[in-house]
Amino acid sequence: MKSIVAVVLALCVASAFAQPLAIPSQLDAQVRSVVDEITEIGKNTGEALVHQYEEIVLEPQHELEEAVEQVEARRTESPECVAAEDEQIARILDVAHEELHSCGVVAAHTSAEIATDVSAATQQLTFGGYNLVRTYNKCNSYNSNILKQSCMAKFYVQASIFLISANSSIKTIKKSTNERIPAVFAESSVCTHDASAQAVLGLEEVNRHIDACASRR
Numbered sequence: 001m002k003s004i005v006a007v008v009l010a011l012c013v014a015s016a017f018a019q020p021l022a023i024p025s026q027l028d029a030q031v032r033s034v035v036d037e038i039t040e041i042g043k044n045t046g047e048a049l050v051h052q053y054e055e056i057v058l059e060p061q062h063e064l065e066e067a068v069e070q071v072e073a074r075r076t077e078s079p080e081c082v083a084a085e086d087e088q089i090a091r092i093l094d095v096a097h098e099e100l101h102s103c104g105v106v107a108a109h110t111s112a113e114i115a116t117d118v119s120a121a122t123q124q125l126t127f128g129g130y131n132l133v134r135t136y137n138k139c140n141s142y143n144s145n146i147l148k149q150s151c152m153a154k155f156y157v158q159a160s161i162f163l164i165s166a167n168s169s170i171k172t173i174k175k176s177t178n179e180r181i182p183a184v185f186a187e188s189s190v191c192t193h194d195a196s197a198q199a200v201l202g203l204e205e206v207n208r209h210i211d212a213c214a215s216r217r
Contacts (some may be wrong), residue, residue: 030163031129031132031159031162031163032129034125034129034162034163034166034167034170035125035126035129037170038121038122038125038126038166038169038170038173039122039126041118041121041122041170041173041174041177042118042119042122044177045114045115045118045177045181046115048177048181049111049114049115049181052107052111052181052184052185052188052189053107053108053111055185055189056103056104056107056185056188056189056192057100057104057107057108057192059192059193060100060192060193060195060196061100061196063193063196063197063200064093064096064100064196064199064200067199067200067203067204068089068093068203070203070207071085071089071203071206071207071210074207074210077214078210078213078214080213081209081210081213081214082210084209084213085206085209085210088202088206088209089203089206092199092202092203092206093199095195095198095199096195096196096198096199099191099192099194099195099198100192100195100196102191103188103191103192103195104188104192106187106188106191107184107187107188107191107192110180110184110188111181111184114177114180114181114184117173118173118177121169121173124169125166125169125170128162128165128166129162129166131158131162132155132158132159132162135151135154135155135158136155138151139151139152139155
């Protein structure tokens with residue numbers, strides 16, 4: 001998952017350091033706005049997915065690890081009592097790890113799809129903007145006014161199509177990410193945190209059994 005997010009962020013950085021657009025000023029601002037906006041969407045999506053990864057996967061795992069450490073810390077003072085609970089501890093952890101893995105796989109798969117979609121759109125729109133630059137430069141390379149005028153007519157058609165398509169794509173991507181990212185977080189976060197919470201409760205019960213065992217010795 002992190003590798004997919006890194007791709008999105010890398011695209012954003014690459015776009016941010018791109019050369020200024022060498023096209024007519026009336027189009028320059030519009031094309032630059034499109035490129036900047038899709039770049040910002042990519043950056044925000046990457047950051048949101050990284051944050052989700054931490055909350056969905058890492059936080060519950062840390063909670064579980066802390067609970068296990070609390071039990072393991074008692075092995076020195078009450079080795080026999082803790083050893084008597086080893087099978088139960090193993091069962092609790094097996095169930096928790098299986099559920100955490102299942103929840104995490106779904107979240108990672110969906111998040112990767114979102115990142116891939118935004119990454120593809122970022123590349124398409126960014127390259128589309130710079131294709132306009134190449135067309136414009138080609139038009140200006142003609143010495144013949146007739147060829148130049150014909151080329152520029154095609155250029156303005158290309159620019160119009162690009163801007164219409166780009167604005168439509170941006171709206172679609174915004175809607176998609178605004179709905180899909182929170183949905184992934186809500187569902188998967190509940191899933192992983194519930195799995196961790198159930199395991200922690202089980203380990204707390206194990207601790208009570210250890211207390212009872214130790215008190216009889």
